[in-house]
Amino acid sequence: MKTEGDRPLDPQAAMEFALRRAREMGAVYADVRFQDRRLTLVGLVARRPTGAGPGAARRETWEASRHVERGLGVRVFGARGGEGFAAAGGLGRAALAKAVSDALSGALQAERTAASVSGAAALGPAVVSTGRVSTPRATDPAEVDLEAKLDILRTFKAEAFARPETSRVSLAYADSTGIDRFASTDGSDIETDSARIILRATVEAARGPHVSDSAESLGGVGGLELLAEPAVKSLAASLAGAAAEWLGAGEAPGGEMTAILDNQSTENFIHEAVGHSCEADDVLAGASVLAGKLGAQVGAPGVTVVDDPGRPGTVGLYPYDDEGVPARRVTLIEDGVLKEYLHTRRTAAAMGRPPNGHARARDFGCPPIVRMATINLEPGDFSLDQMLEGVKKGIYLMGKRGGQVDPARGVFQFRPDRARLIEGGELGRPVRAPSLSGSILDILQNIDAVGCDLRFHPGGCGKGFPAQVIPAGSGAPHVRLQRATIGGVGQASAAEAEERGPA
């Protein structure tokens, strides 16, 4: 059944074969990305019947799985700048040749519809990167057996169920270890050996008819040391405490009001409102409200936003991007002034800028596109107490559940994990989490206080067509926003919501 054509080559030979084939078929530039990674996933849902005490029997569902993600993606550029991409799941010559042919077919088709562009100019100056790099880790997840990973979840579960209100614990653990190789006809030849580890946790509390939950993630690029027992226990206690405290929380008010965002809410807001709007592919397509605004004051003084793929420990860390460009820290907004966009080589060339290492692909099967790595708002001088001073009525948004943005329209929204009312300059009662929605250009000007407490958290991001979901880090201190639009269920003022009491 097997033919010579589909007998797997070794990775080095496969990459050389694909690059050679691309050149022979007329590509003026080609790159290949070979990936050989192992994933381990563990899931747990543990439930205690509503109203039962701490000693009640629990029902548990455990799942574990292992995955091999191995294959090769090839991208080519034609003589007039057309770009095409295809991938091969195996390393046989026939599969590799088909991938090259499909990619080139896309590039040539692009050239039939586009104005003539020099193939070399499409990507800007050649980038030649070589080397072998490893991301730091103390305990490599690949060298730890499954039982040790189950223990991390057991530790979390025990700590969370120590709270009598805890009714359910849902945990998802994932680690990914292995190599990513990149080679190009420019002469790049890079091998990155990396490990990434994440624990996503949701703790639910129940009392009578009331149910509340709280969720957060822990982890980054590194080893099992990122999920050390004290950190896991601390997260479990924190989420269990929050879920219990928010039981019976009242409805949040709706409408325009002052909002203070904690670290995670701010980083979610910055990711959606600033990060996506600074992606140069959307900027070039005229699909970002920040297009054409380099040098303009787009935010309040004191607002400085950077994206740094080199931020140690974060989930968005990488030494080279998926075009072989050394990753570097980019200041997007400095003291409210828009300074730079995030670029692939192609978008950088189109805008006459140097590439800045923000081309990322979900895996070998997808082409690289402009992405964030780890975005953060730089810290200011304010403490939370100072931010609260003078806020007669408002809302405090905490944690993150996710967000969405339409960069072209300049509209974003995100949902925190939970919220509290602010009254008379103090934090008040818990309320159910409302979303915050706004116009990007308005709301960046409405930040009137930036906190001094910068923290980072893991997260993820989906973009592209077809969608590519990737890990992305973010960080921020607290901020205070004036005239934030809050999607609570009532038109009631904060005070009225307070009086109405729990639902």
Added chain:
Amino acid sequence: MQDLVERAEQAVELARRAGADGAEAFVLDAPEDAVLLEPSGAGEFALRTANTVLHRGLGLAARWGRRVGFASTTDLSSPALAEVVNDCRRAALPDDPALPLVSAGDAPEAPGLADKRVLEMNLPEIVGVAMTVGAEAREAGVGVLGVVATATCRRVAIVNSAGLVRSSLDTRISAGLYAMSRGGGFAMWSRTSRSLAGLLALAVGRKAAALARSSDDARDVVPGLQTVVLRPDALLSLLATSLGPALGADRVAEGTSLFAAGGASPGDGVASAILDITDDATRPGSTGSYLFDAEGTAGQATPVIRAGRLVSLLHNNYSAASLGLRRSTGNASRDRSGRMSTFVEPSGPFGYRPGILPSSLVVTSPGPTFPDLPAAGVDRGLLVQDVMGAFVIDPAVGDFSVTTTNAWALERGRPAYPVKRAMLSGNMYSLLKQVLALAEEPEDVVGPFSLVSPSWVVADLVVV
């Protein structure tokens, strides 16, 4: 197709040789051709990218005694299949029931899910589809920021050690564009069909243009409690992360559905009495239909809500076996949506054990469905085309706080003027009970599952 079946058979056989008492292999090969056009000057489009994205791999579940393991690989070579069996055994944990397998039974009949034209399409033809869609929008007088088109031929094979061998071939083609009109109106609009003719009949470019133009000169929304009309796109956004997953018996069992722990059970009123909802995987040509589900059970039609009462949950083979039911409802799904995400994940559905999702939720009414909003008795209110931010709804709770994309204030049941972004807040399970009427023509819209529904007229939603 035989190549995929052979790979699946090989994996099951390797598991058997490794001492497994039972095994099931799922293989997917679904290359997706995707093109992106951008404007290139007066009335022209340039092809920005043309990619073939790989969705290919094998997932294997196997049982050793009471221990069940799961593993996957994107590499379908023989050494990789041996590796996946080894990984499967290393990941095995106690489970109950331990890997119930779908029996062979009769092969289901194909409900017309593959279109010969799409199967034979080459890249220039896909580009042609995108050009057509873009030209439609431009002829309708709007600017176009970008046009996308994709075509997928999806081949699936499932083999298990109980003798089941299933394979299927289906097609999907989609197009979407981002339109901007001179008055500042925006629209992002896309549609998916099984067939090329079906997609072209949807006139994606013209509809996007009309949507953008009707959103010109938007005004601020009037906040307060309002009658809100949710078009099918908005409904699917909201239902995809609430009712859809909540109907899964797996979520009920683990307590992550509203219908768990006394929230509601079959026979209870969970929705307005004017709602009938059926999950139907057998509609010919529908985007949500399938020959068999992700475990090999034939697609079926299952009434889930009748006159507002919950009549059935949805099952895969595992949940059916857990509850001692005679058979699954054929709703096993390996879609990643609705699962807790770490963002460190397998690259395709072959990397997930089967969960439960609807195929197509078909919404009808035991009473009348009205041709338009005035006929349904709508006077003032808000008409909502779609919303953003619904993906964070927790199906166990149902609270939502979302932002409209295209929306219009209604007067005498007709759009009076477009409104700028408005926020809708409430609870999905309360919303289900607040549905006053169904109106306008049903549409078939696609997300993690398909929704076939008219618009819903909903009483007293909070608009901010």
